[in-house]
Amino acid sequence: MLTDFLTELTKDLPGKWLERLFGPAFLFWAGGLLFVVGPQGLAAWWEQLLTLPALAQVGWLAAALLVLNASAALMERLRLPLLRLLEGYWPWPLRLLEAPLSALVRRRVQRQRERWSDLMQQRESHSLTPAERMELARLEQARLDVPPDLADLRPTAVGNILRGMERRVVHRYGLDPVLLWPRLWLLLPEDARQEIAAARESLDRMAEAWGWGLCFLVWAFWQPWAAPIALVWMLLAAWLARSPARTFAVLVQSAFDLYRWRLYEALHFPAPEEKGDAERAAGQSLTRYIQRGAP
Amino acid sequence: MPDLSPETIYRVFRDLLDEAPASLRPEIESLLARAEAGDKTDNKLLRLARRDRDFLQRVNARLEMVDGTRGFSGLAGSVGSTPGLTYVCPQCDYSRVLGEVGEDPGECPTHHVTLIPQAQKGR
Numbered sequence: 158m159l160t161d162f163l164t165e166l167t168k169d170l171p172g173k174w175l176e177r178l179f180g181p182a183f184l185f186w187a188g189g190l191l192f193v194v195g196p197q198g199l200a201a202w203w204e205q206l207l208t209l210p211a212l213a214q215v216g217w218l219a220a221a222l223l224v225l226n227a228s229a230a231l232m233e234r235l236r237l238p239l240l241r242l243l244e245g246y247w248p249w250p251l252r253l254l255e256a257p258l259s260a261l262v263r264r265r266v267q268r269q270r271e272r273w274s275d276l277m278q279q280r281e282s283h284s285l286t287p288a289e290r291m292e293l294a295r296l297e298q299a300r301l302d303v304p305p306d307l308a309d310l311r312p313t314a315v316g317n318i319l320r321g322m323e324r325r326v327v328h329r330y331g332l333d334p335v336l337l338w339p340r341l342w343l344l345l346p347e348d349a350r351q352e353i354a355a356a357r358e359s360l361d362r363m364a365e366a367w368g369w370g371l372c373f374l375v376w377a378f379w380q381p382w383a384a385p386i387a388l389v390w391m392l393l394a395a396w397l398a399r400s401p402a403r404t405f406a407v408l409v410q411s412a413f414d415l416y417r418w419r420l421y422e423a424l425h426f427p428a429p430e431e432k433g434d435a436e437r438a439a440g441q442s443l444t445r446y447i448q449r450g451a452p
Numbered sequence: 453m454p455d456l457s458p459e460t461i462y463r464v465f466r467d468l469l470d471e472a473p474a475s476l477r478p479e480i481e482s483l484l485a486r487a488e489a490g491d492k493t494d495n496k497l498l499r500l501a502r503r504d505r506d507f508l509q510r511v512n513a514r515l516e517m518v519d520g521t522r523g524f525s526g527l528a529g530s531v532g533s534t535p536g537l538t539y540v541c542p543q544c545d546y547s548r549v550l551g552e553v554g555e556d557p558g559e560c561p562t563h564h565v566t567l568i569p570q571a572q573k574g575r
């Protein structure tokens with residue numbers, strides 16, 4: 158009976174439903190059940206379920222699927238706040254950790270930048286060894302993952318990748334990307350929007366997976382082993398989130414690099430004719446107009 | 453796995469409507485209109501696309517583009533290093549290379565003065 162029911166139920170399930178059923182939400186609830194009821198209790202519970210009348214079996218399974226799907230849908234709604242947590246924008250009392258963690262990141266980045274500067278100067282006087290060239294390439298790549306100004310550092314890797322992109326647009330063009338993104342989005346070509354939306358979707362999914370890891374901590378009230386599992390889950394999700402964060406960041410920055418002129422045109426602002434300080438001043442004026450209503 | 457939600461399928465068919473074979477276009481338009489009215493016509497649209505092999509390939513390619521795991525991905529190579537921005541101490545030969553605009557140049561460890569762009573020294 159149960160097999161027939163499941164076969165019939167899953168026959169035409171769209172991808173999104175299947176993802177919800179067997180995604181992190183399933184791991185959260187299955188893991189929680191294991192911790193709360195225990196493996197033996199779960200087996201006994203399953204045996205008991207099979208002895209129930211068919212209608213009751215279907216009712217229990219439908220209720221379980223409903224909980225699974227509803228919780229997955231709720232988590233989808235929480236993607237933005239979860240992403241902000243992953244970026245290191247924490248509420249009190251976690252906010253107290255921001256400064257010491259950012260200081261740790263700052264020390265590492267400072268060391269990397271000093272070494273990068275040394276290698277760049279060495280490169281001008283004599284050629285670098287293959288190992289030094291590799292090191293220079295690695296440091297050059299690492300630069301992209303942090304904001305130019307160390308005062309803007311965030312305590313997390315994802316936070317630094319996204320903050321780096323935001324601050325680069327400010328430093329180079331004088332435009333505030335957070336404020337202007339909705340306007341630029343409306344001016345982007347459809348293909349560009351699709352690429353960026355797909356990148357954002359990947360990032361949001363990782364933020365959601367991280368959020369499920371955070372929720373998994375709840376099971377630690379029943380079984381302390383749930384806490385280390387939740388922490389490993391969160392660390393893994395945060396580590397995996399760096400790649401989609403980089404893709405999203407590079408695409409948004411590229412959108413500003415390539416299409417920022419459309420903002421000037423659409424808002425009837427004179428486009429800056431020179432790069433550098435002149436463009437930054439024009440960008441600040443446009444940003445101020447959007448934020449304050451006056452150029 | 454491509455995103456096969458009905459909304460995505462409707463969007464892809466709307467985008468590709470002009471490229472659809474003339475024989476299929478009226479039916480696609482009709483199914484899209486029914487979708488807008490609230491009917492679920494995504495599977496019918498996909499079945500319809502199977503009638504023309506080339507069009508089906510275009511639909512599949514577009515559906516995969518919508519998928520989060522396809523589309524843009526960065527190149528796997530290492531990024532090169534163009535010359536950086538050299539900042540110097542106005543009072544000695546100390547210099548430091550900055551990676552990009554927006555970085556704090558810092559100060560000379562000997563004279564404790566802010567470093568200036570190399571081009572400004574000696575003006």
